[in-house]
Amino acid sequence: xxxxxxxxxxxxxxxxxxxxxxxxxxxxxxxxxxxxxxxxxxxxxxxxxxxxxxxxxxxxxxxxxxxxxxxxxxxxxxxxxxxxxxxxxxxxxxxxxxxxxxxxxxxxxxxxxxxxxxxxxxxxxxxxxxxxxxxxxxxxxxxxxxxxxxxxxxxxxxxxxxxxxxxxxxxxxxxxxxxxxxxxxxxxxxxxxxxxxxxxxxxxxxxxxxxxxxxxxxxxxxxxxxxxxxxxxxxxxxxxxxx
Amino acid sequence: xxxxxxxxxxxxxxxxxxxxxxxxxxxxxxxxxxxxxxxxxxxxxxxxxxxxxxxxxxxxxxxxxxxxxxxxxxxxxxxxxxxxxxxxxxxxxxxxxxxxxxxxxxxxxxxxxxxxxxxxxxxxxxxxxxxxxxxxxxxxxxxxxxxxxxxxxxxxxxxxxxxxxxxxxxxxxxxxxxxxxxxxxxxxxxxxxxxxxxxxxxxxxxxxxxxxxxxxxxxxxxxxxxxxxxxxxxxxxxxxxxxxxxxxxxxxxxxxxxxxxxxxxxxxxxxxxxxxxxxxxxxxxxxxxxxxxxxxxxxxxxxxxxx
Numbered sequence: 368x369x370x371x372x373x374x375x376x377x378x379x380x381x382x383x384x385x386x387x388x389x390x391x392x393x394x395x396x397x398x399x400x401x402x403x404x405x406x407x408x409x410x411x412x413x414x415x416x417x418x419x420x421x422x423x424x425x426x427x428x429x430x431x432x433x434x435x436x437x438x439x440x441x442x443x444x445x446x447x448x449x450x451x452x453x454x455x456x457x458x459x460x461x462x463x464x465x466x467x468x469x470x471x472x473x474x475x476x477x478x479x480x481x482x483x484x485x486x487x488x489x490x491x492x493x494x495x496x497x498x499x500x501x502x503x504x505x506x507x508x509x510x511x512x513x514x515x516x517x518x519x520x521x522x523x524x525x526x527x528x529x530x531x532x533x534x535x536x537x538x539x540x541x542x543x544x545x546x547x548x549x550x551x552x553x554x555x556x557x558x559x560x561x562x563x564x565x566x567x568x569x570x571x572x573x574x575x576x577x578x579x580x581x582x583x584x585x586x587x588x589x590x591x592x593x594x595x596x597x598x599x600x601x602x603x604x605x606x607x608x609x610x
Numbered sequence: 611x612x613x614x615x616x617x618x619x620x621x622x623x624x625x626x627x628x629x630x631x632x633x634x635x636x637x638x639x640x641x642x643x644x645x646x647x648x649x650x651x652x653x654x655x656x657x658x659x660x661x662x663x664x665x666x667x668x669x670x671x672x673x674x675x676x677x678x679x680x681x682x683x684x685x686x687x688x689x690x691x692x693x694x695x696x697x698x699x700x701x702x703x704x705x706x707x708x709x710x711x712x713x714x715x716x717x718x719x720x721x722x723x724x725x726x727x728x729x730x731x732x733x734x735x736x737x738x739x740x741x742x743x744x745x746x747x748x749x750x751x752x753x754x755x756x757x758x759x760x761x762x763x764x765x766x767x768x769x770x771x772x773x774x775x776x777x778x779x780x781x782x783x784x785x786x787x788x789x790x791x792x793x794x795x796x797x798x799x800x801x802x803x804x805x806x807x808x809x810x811x812x813x814x815x816x817x818x819x820x821x822x823x824x825x826x827x828x829x830x831x832x833x834x835x836x837x838x839x840x841x842x843x844x845x846x847x848x849x850x851x852x853x854x855x856x857x858x859x860x861x862x863x864x865x866x867x868x869x870x871x872x873x874x875x876x877x878x879x880x881x882x883x884x885x886x887x888x889x890x891x892x893x894x895x896x897x898x899x900x901x902x903x904x905x906x907x908x909x910x911x912x913x914x915x916x917x
Binding site for chain 1: 638639640641642643644647658666667669670671672673674675677678679680682684687824825853854873875876877878879
């Protein structure tokens with residue numbers, strides 16, 4: 368559903384990321400996303416498309432998005448007094464109590480859906496550990512939003528030196544593994560998780576429409592062909608993806 | 611069935627088909643999942659291009675944003691015509707259904723048209739002539755008038771009972787339009803996306819090599835519609851960068867009988883586009899059908915500009 372003129376309540380700078388809050392009532396599954404852009408057609412024809420963002424958090428009243436300014440779309444979102452928001456979109460993480468401990472892994476801006484996932488895991492009584500990987504200490508600042516987290520950075524400036532997997536010991540002992548980040552990281556998590564756990568991966572893909580129309584955001588699936596991350600994802604069972 | 615929104619007559623006639631509004635979704639921009647969001651907007655349904663057999667499509671990345679537009683390279687991902695026909699009822703909103711077809715060869719196009727000719731649910735066929743012709747080294751079917759004429763003639767013979775729209779790209783559009791008309795096309799969709807490229811400079815690689823759409827291409831499409839409608843008798847469906855109701859009016863003034871909305875529907879609620887168009891008609895005291903080519907009756911055709 369599309370919402371026009373959604374006022375940005377406030378913004379918080381977290382290292383290289385921005386955390387933006389807005390009022391939104393509705394139900395959200397962790398892992399679902401929004402398409403957002405600066406409000407105000409026709410003043411914003413460039414950039415034209417909305418951008419996909421995971422729900423970072425939602426307490427029933429206030430929703431938040433975490434993003435990094437990378438181009439004009441996110442630069443405008445960093446300034447916009449109001450946004451156009453289409454939400455909630457896609458399929459989120461499945462939570463299954465009774466599988467034992469869960470591991471949550473985020474790479475870079477892929478930490479975004481883990482905050483709300485954590486909220487839902489807590490509500491379901493699922494014990495979990497969080498592992499976050501970043502490029503450097505500046506982007507790792509956001510880790511303070513995740514108390515008790517183990518961190519790794521590629522340049523070694525904070526936490527363990529290396530990828531998010533270098534912050535973990537083994538993923539084999541977890542009953543469930545949840546991950547979001549760049550595709551190579553997700554492929555590595557899938558491998559490290561093995562086949563004994565419920566492993567779900569939230570993919571990051573460029574999107575055009577966000578509603579299944581353009582087939583722009585596909586990922587390769589086992590057995591051949593591609594599947595849309597906006598409608599059938601962005602969260603997929605790891606075994607479904609051909610990585 | 612005529613749509614009268616606040617007393618304004620929005621209906622147009624396209625190749626003998628009555629459209630309750632002049633808006634049509636551009637092929638590949640409206641999925642089944644999004645149908646619930648467009649009720650009352652369109653005059654016809656036009657699902658994503660179908661091909662003789664399933665196509666997996668191109669590997670990602672498939673889309674990239676560009677100034678006021680996007681470049682896509684989807685590769686006609688679709689489940690093939692038989693599955694397409696099984697699922698077609700999802701697109702039955704009580705509106706005429708136009709089916710976009712593409713093939714690798716002239717024979718593919720002919721076969722598809724023959725297959726669709728027997729389907730009562732289908733009101734017209736749109737030929738996607740921007741796809742590569744494998745028999746001509748991968749050049750698009752609309753690369754020149756000879757191949758346009760050949761493929762349109764084959765489709766005309768294969769589906770004598772269905773109106774055929776030839777969808778052409780901008781390059782050589784006037785010559786190709788004449789060729790399509792002489793080969794028996796009942797109408798022309800002008801235009802498709804424009805060949806374009808995006809590059810990731812930091813990774814030093816091509817990001818997406820495909821077709822540009824969105825408001826960035828509107829003036830190009832408007833000129834193509836204007837030039838083509840001045841030299842053919844058959845109706846023209848305008849397509850390319852339509853974002854607003856005023857854009858719809860501009861395309862019709864330029865000579866379009868109906869207008870496709872594509873990339874804009876990813877961003878705007880198409881109801882707003884129809885509402886704006888309705889307001890334009892009301893403010894100008896006219897009905898939709900009167901707009902087509904109205905520019906020429908006011909100002910004599912001047913084919914000027916940078917040629």
